[in-house]
Amino acid sequence: MFNLTLDISKRIVNILKAHGIDAHLTRESDKFVELSTRTSWTNKQGAAGLNALHGRFNLLQTASVFSLYNMCG
Structure with missing residues (x-):
């Protein structure tokens, strides 16, 4: 489970960085x-x-769920 979530997170960070976002x-x-x-x-x-x-x-x-929580300062 951790490896899949971490893999997805790393991909998201790479996409954000490609768009000039400091992630x-x-x-x-x-x-x-x-x-x-x-x-x-x-x-x-x-x-x-x-x-x-x-x-x-x-x-x-029978079911799998991903949740994304966003907290803005």
């Missing part, structure tokens, strides 16, 4: 980072906002 990831590997650590890092960077992509997967494969 960063709060993690670069399949390692969990606490939300408080992510928001603290984001605030230190002086970011105008934070987008969070979440994947919810069902082991029975």
Whole structure:
């Protein structure tokens, strides 16, 4: 699950950068980072906002959901 979500996030960042948007990831590997650590890092960077992509997967494969949360400073 983390690898798929991270892969999609990296693709989004590349698209944003190609359009001149200064975009960063709060993690670069399949390692969990606490939300408080992510928001603290984001605030230190002086970011105008934070987008969070979440994947919810069902082991029975009856449903899968992606959610995108957007927080603007």
